[in-house]
Amino acid sequence: MNEPRLGQLAEIETAVWSELFAAVRDKGHAWRVGVLATTDGEAADARSVVLRDLDAAARTLLIYTDARSAKARQTERHPRGTLVLWSDALGWQLRLRVNLSLQTTGLAVSSRWAQLKMTPAAHDYLSPLPPGSTVEHPLPQRGSRVHFAVLEAEIVAIDWLELHAEGHRRAIFDARGRRWVAP
Ligand SMILES: Cc1cc2nc3c(=O)[nH]c(=O)nc-3n(C[C@H](O)[C@H](O)[C@H](O)COP(=O)(O)O)c2cc1C
Numbered sequence: 001m002n003e004p005r006l007g008q009l010a011e012i013e014t015a016v017w018s019e020l021f022a023a024v025r026d027k028g029h030a031w032r033v034g035v036l037a038t039t040d041g042e043a044a045d046a047r048s049v050v051l052r053d054l055d056a057a058a059r060t061l062l063i064y065t066d067a068r069s070a071k072a073r074q075t076e077r078h079p080r081g082t083l084v085l086w087s088d089a090l091g092w093q094l095r096l097r098v099n100l101s102l103q104t105t106g107l108a109v110s111s112r113w114a115q116l117k118m119t120p121a122a123h124d125y126l127s128p129l130p131p132g133s134t135v136e137h138p139l140p141q142r143g144s145r146v147h148f149a150v151l152e153a154e155i156v157a158i159d160w161l162e163l164h165a166e167g168h169r170r171a172i173f174d175a176r177g178r179r180w181v182a183p
Helices: 009-025 070-079 107-116 119-126
Strands: 033-039 042-051 054-055 060-066 078-087 092-103 148-164 169-174 177-181
Touching: 009 054, 009 092, 009 148, 009 169, 009 177, 033 070, 042 060, 042 070, 060 070, 060 092, 060 107, 060 119, 070 092, 070 148, 107 119, 107 148
Parallel strands: none
Antiparallel strands: 033 042, 033 078, 054 060, 060 148, 078 092, 092 148, 148 169, 169 177
């Protein structure tokens, strides 16, 4: 929080994207895990997710999930979500307005599953029961069907908030451009 503050909106936006890049590469980055909020049309829902990759040209973050999960179902009918990230080291919160789309087939999914399937994380996508099913025993069962899916989160707007002893600042980066807003 004691780093010199970036003064210009353009340099703040550039720094936000480079921190997002760092987050998908560095497991220790505070933005590696964020909270993804969605809705089922009636109620809000939210959960922690890991940011796995970033396609800067497409402005899209990738999240791995079980294709049968509640978040997957919710995004089919209600694709607009919000991803909230906080870094104490940066003093920065991001609220990313995202358009979500679930990919269950195609090269992006199969190549990522090929890398994952030999790792312990593969268990997460091999349960015979959908996430949230009532079970007799808490530890996961392993089935043979793969339910791995890639949730694409296209960033349509960035709401940046900096907490700082000399005064908090907030800015929006979206299709209308860059602008300061009251924090
Ligand atoms: C630190 C952490 C990281 C997580 N990362 C993911 C993830 O990347 N993908 C995922 O589907 N669930 C992840 N989870 C589990 C979700 O938070 C959630 O419990 C689960 O996906 C079911 O959510 P849903 O019923 O809303 O779909 C993570 C949980 C924690 C605590």
